[in-house]
Amino acid sequence: MWKQSSKGRAMYQPAITGTGVFVPPEVITNEELVESYNWHADWFNAEHAAEIAAGKVEAKEHSSAEFIFKASGILQRHVLTRDGLMDPERMYPHFRQRSDDEPCLMAEMALKAAAEALAKAGVAATEIDLVICAASNMERAYPAVSIEIQKLLGAKGFAFDMMVGCSSATVAVQAASDMIRNGSVRKALIVSPEITTGHIEWRDRDCHFIFGDACTAVVLERAEAAQGPLFLIRSCRCATEFSNNIRNNNGFLRRNRPDGMADRRDMQFVQEGRRVFKEVVPLVSAHILGHLHDEGLEAAALSRLWLHQANKAMNDMIGRRVLGRDPRPGETPNLLQEYANTSSAGAILAFDMSSDGMEPGDLGLICSYGAGYSVGSVLLERA
């Protein structure tokens, strides 16, 4: 299934031939989360009673499980460990120190999701010639986590890390599918190990409920090489627009700045949630409609819309704006109740878990959105 480009070079049809998911087994329900947060708030208020009374420090208010579900649609989240983050005097996870000779935590998660994706695709790890580790945060600066994964898998070719907030996985799909289309890569693996529990601020009730941990993996190859069922990648569209409304200031210049090493709020995930909601819904809806328009398609042609999993009300609104009516059950799959926001893994998780029942020729669209702002959409056809 290849054709000549206008310059006479072969062009290949890229396809997704396998996906895999790793979700850690430990769970924290809203009720448990709120109980530990409220202990923390009471402990904090007692510790800082004098400063609070003097108006120098703001007292912490209690969180509420009802608010969390109503505002986000989240009921629970899976986490790599509850150890540490449920301790009211600590409130962040405890991961054991690993030696440099051991797989790093992101690589370990990635291998689990990759094994499932490769098995579904019927592809041996040694056939992979591109590995992209696409995630909203990286465990270290270098060597690239993706190169470690490449080595652990015994994959060939090359590997690189990619950070585009919650759109990391879809931007990586565009990059990998373009390389497959033009023939520079034959089989690609994209992994998105999201350790969101490591960079959320558990001591802030505005956001402590948002995230969960997960990793997804996607195998892409030439459609003609596929061993089993596949989704043709009809086209991808990525867009970015700078915004400070989702930000994390942690980085390699941290210790060089005044108070850089202090326990600063801006070194974890910070967002203006309400502004994100208001600005991103129209941005993403217009992005999807523009992508479909350029493909000569109406929204009615889509049988599935796999959206980023950030907020149920947001996805319901995007679904309504794109489809021009209320989405039918299952049309815009919602996984927030069980997994919360798993950052760039979310939209792939929705695709992996809710693509059954699609017939050859059926179209679906994966769309992620998040920090940057960034938006990435991938138009797929069941083959």
Ligand code: COA
């Ligand atoms: N428990 C109880 N009350 C809480 C609370 C909690 N955990 N967190 C905040 N509140 C309070 C606020 O202080 C505020 O009180 P006020 O009205 O007295 O000021 C009130 O509840 C409403 O807070 P607000 O932050 O405006 O709620 P919201 O309805 O906007 O919902 C989000 C918050 C974060 C769920 C929602 O804005 C959202 O999902 N935004 C998009 C986020 C997004 O997509 N981010 C991308 C990340 S990748």
